[in-house]
Amino acid sequence: MVEGISNSSPGVTQRIPFCYVIYVPTIPALRKEFAELLVSCGLIGEAIKIFEDLELWDNLIYCNCLLGKKAAAVELIKARLSEKPNDPRLWCSLGDVTNNDACYEKALEVSNDKSARAKRSLARSAYNRGEYETSKILWEAAMALNSLYPDGWFALGAAALKARDVEKALDGFTRAVQLDPDNGEAWNNIACLHMIKKKSKEAFIAFKEALKFKRNSWQLWENYSHVALDVGNIGQALEAVQTVLNMTNNKRIDTELLERIVLDLEGRTSIIESESCRTTHNLNRTNNTCAKDLPVESVHVSSPEESIMGRSRENEHLMEFLGKILQQVVRSESSADMWGLYARWLKCKGDLTMCSEALLKQVRSYQGSDLWKDRDRFKRFSYASLELCKVYTEISSSSGSRRELFAAEMHLKNVLKQAEGFADMEEFRDLQACLDEVKTKLQSGPVAT
Template sequence: MPLHTFFDRAGRMQPIERALLAAVWDDGLQHPWPPSTVELAKNVVNGAFRDPLTSSAARSLFTIHVKGTSENCADLPLDKWFDFTPTTSALSEEDELLRLTLAAACLHAFIQANWTGPDVDVQPLEVISVPPELSQIITEELLNQKSTAELAYGGEPAYHLSKNPIFLRLAKLLFDIPYHHCQTAPWWRLRTWFVHQQVLDEPTAVPPGVLSSVEPLLKNLSSEPDLFGALTLEQGLLEHLLGHDKTAAEYFVRAARATQLEYELTGALGKRTKFQQNDITQLVLLAESRQREDCPPESPDTAESSAKSMPDDSDSAGNDVTIPETLALNDDTLLEQTEFTSSSTATNTSRLNHINPSSQPALHPLDQCILLAMCLNVRNTSPSHGITAEQMSPYVARVISHPRNWSVHTMALLLRSRLESTRTRTVERSTLQLQALVDQMPTADSPTAERLRFVHALPLPSRWEMEHELARRFLSLGVVKSALEIFERLEMWEDVVRCWQSMERRDRGIAIVRDLLEGRKAEADVVLERGKAKSATEQRRRTLDAAREAKLWCLLGDLEPEHAREHYEHAWAVSAETSGRAMRSLGGFHFARAEYPETIACLRRAVAINPLLARSWFILGCAYVRVEDWEGAREGFTRCVTIDDEDGESWNNLASVYLRMGETGKKVEPEDDEAGDGKVEEKVADLTISDESSGSIPFSNKMLAFRALKQGLKFSYENWRMWNNYMVIAMDVGELSEACRALGRVVEERSTKDGAGCVDEEVLERLVDAVTRAPADPAEAVEGGGNNAQPMHNPNEGHGLLRRVTDLFERTILPRVSSPRIFRAWARLLTWQGRWEDALNAYLDGYRCSAAGTMEKGETDVVKWREAVTEVEDIVDVLRNFGPRAESFNWRLQARSIVRTFIGRTKDFEDEPEWSRLIVLQEDVRKEG
């Protein structure tokens, strides 16, 4: 679609704004602007940032205007140095366009320096005009130090070794000014925040207007499917970075709809190994892009799947671009990629059934970005089990098969490297591929514009984060020395200390942190090179911003538990009460010592600074539980599951809290509350409900607890404690079918270790009661709205519950465990069904494992013997009552045998009064014979 057809609601500058957003320049652009302004925008689009940023217009805009003496210049924030918004009059359209263009140039220069490479060819002091009287004070080092300090946000420090952070800071300052003519400024502000979040140690909540301000722009993009899809995708990526996975998933699907991307995860016959004889169904992602006017369709045969140069579909000049090297697997068993032997899929009704899985058409790079985003969503919204990697692989393979863009292909290779890192046959390629991706960053093997075009539509990690990931990979493989070298070069001291701790050298870690705080490390080599060895300590202290210093004090507190509180409090003071890390550490310190009021005070400050960390909310909720503040505990655990809805422990604790709240949120006495042992690791609250406590809990709270546990069990399926809690609550709210399922899961998980003790026999008996209280004849068990022809059954009682309870006995309990009560409950259920012979056998099985059936000669326990006498009488009564109803069952012989055997084994008790009862019983069964 030609650029000049873009919506024109506010005037003349929209085509240039669109070109800046789409990163594609059209020489036939219709515009009314001076050639100098147009040339600036064209250079920015083409990735040539030196000319725009060193132009006279940029030098004029980036001139430092500091009021006061030169001595206090370094103490002023950067926004006071420049005059981006004149106070006398509003900015003209051309002035706004100039600021927008230069802000985009600053942002992309920062991304090029720290994400895509190669190194930028312009330095900050070539961009910023410094008055002569300030030339000795304002240095590049000062600019970067102030920028890093000001980029700290939400109590989280910015990475201190990022290159040219002044460019990101200038971009933020320019995009934050009010724009009245440039409609796309909110979109650029969204992009800037996405980059800013990745510079911080931990993501923090963004201002609410960042996402909402682009909604009006979306309405005007309805006729531009690619721009609409790109903006929606970028919204989703920001939500993904903030941990809002469900919201991100909705954005990704909306983006696919906008670009009219057709995709389907299905199966097709194929082979995965070299020696495979039979074809089996393999997962495959079928996908097809819509045909674009400015991008002719490409034959699958022309798109190479190997790492080599190939023409990009969007390169109007027809230049070849080089993609990252794709390493071969070279395994003696696994194929390089799945070989599909069928030209059709398992789903014949699919809209994409016409696509051959082994020869799919090439996708547009934007659609590839959407598929990679969906791949991330598969990881974040699936339970933690093995199928997740299998689901992700087809997404990645679909993108890798047709390289179209340098950055997109880099992201796809990175995701494949992560997926392959846990498999023995692929871990070598995984590590070497990651190393190759790190090594390619500084190279200039592809145009800058090509690398930057889709960078905002990808969750591509920064250069230092990718190196950090490589170091962690080395560490997981046991290559500690190589990992340590990378961590030290990146000055990621927490990881350095972790490496030394893994080598049992905690003292070395303490020495490193103290050297950093006292200025004896990390700057020494640089200072010596500059001939300033005498000022090393002063230089280090000056460049160490408050956020980083606070983090180091927290790290020292972790290493020196005996002085932890002192170090954490000092970190809080150093940061001017802005370090969330300090308050999180101090809160954990108090919690471990059962100082719960102090824990609550600290963590309240921590979550106010950065509310996105679920761990802080979890410990805060636990602290509220200890002091029995159920309203506060509910808030804490609710925030946990809001941030991460797959946190099964938080769902369980939230259910526990609901059961301890009164109707108005007032606390009630808990039943068997958690022991105050001060362990942060105690995650699962005990949830034991007695009849007395149950009566004081509102039914609405019980239902909230039931739903919370049901949600949590989706992600903690093997947590038997949660299943046990779920069973108790389900019984209490009348969801007996779910209670039956929960009891079965507990037995499956615990029978090997606990035997019959894993069965809650009282619950089992109540389940049998719920079935047997209904009429045995199904026709008589008609409930509201039914009739004799079509009876309606409640799934939680009677015939509606019968199948579930029967399966519980036959498939789960009886094959694993046995006890007298279990067999008696089973016998009652069989009796209700009229299965008399099966019921008698069940009663007899129960007797055989009872005290009477297991009593041997020489027993001396009188109490046990008296109990056994009663059991003998009971089983004889059962045989008398039900034996005549069971055809071909010789109940009389069974009764005589039981009494005779028991008397023979227990003759040592002939002097006991109960012995006469046995003699009378024996005579009675003889007469009945």
């Protein structure tokens, strides 16, 4: 198109009807766009000729800098300054090339403190020197002159965050996403700031926006999982945990978060079971009354029961989802804490045999030469041992077998024998009490067939 401007063929009579068909910019604007296209393709030399012909000095200076010809760029700027000494853009360009803050200050002087570009450049220099408070003030002044600059609001938020001004940082990042809603990094920073302020609902919404543009960041998914759990959305938290596991090949495991989820679901299960028992009892009483005093047609299922059934189904679905994640983890991660969580999940599901196997693996994970020297490790070991023996006792009570009781007795005796150095600890006394209870059950229990 640019080359065709000066061609004599086709003639004007053939060209002129097409001027009503499409929008054609002015010739200088078209040539400038062509030169910028050349720069993007790496044809800097060709672009320089066009910029020089159009007297687009900023673009010409930029091209010289790209070619590494800083001396030529400085010479060009000084030549222009000799003609226009009060042009703040030229002073800013000289500051960019020489990396000299004095040039930006001169630009502010000749512009009567109205050069937004100079203030932005000074703000960046202050940030790079670690003067975050100064950078924040300069960014505020720059954005007051030109507020329609998304990168500037983001930079203001970053400087304010470094200066520990959370409110100003939040305002900066919020203004950035108002101008550029696709800025995933800004959404992420907004979410993190809301987390700092303990505003989980706002953080949850911001993280959802950030994940639209940064779905490949496992750190973002991990933060999202914590906030989702804080707002009570266990399903979203589990989905985020599974995404993190898949993205990191099961290497990034947040045990504390999984423990919170297990604890939450255990509590929900307990509440639903107790409410279900109360509702069933009340329903039976109502049915008995209805059977005596009212026609059969008037008896119907109460809405509280429907509500409990709905919550029960939801809880069941979440438990299944959690189970898939825990199974995925224990197949690749054999830490004691994960075996403990897996055992708790199996117990909620009612599978006591598999639960005892998981607890046994947890106990074995704690064992080692360091166990009998580390009091904290012994605490965790003794807790796992007690849980294992409780499950053994439950299995024995339900099946009538004494084999599990003998296994519990043998385990407790071995532990107490080796843990004599911890005799002053409460955990040691708990193990002793558990052993006495197991012995009592063995003496009074049925004979195994």
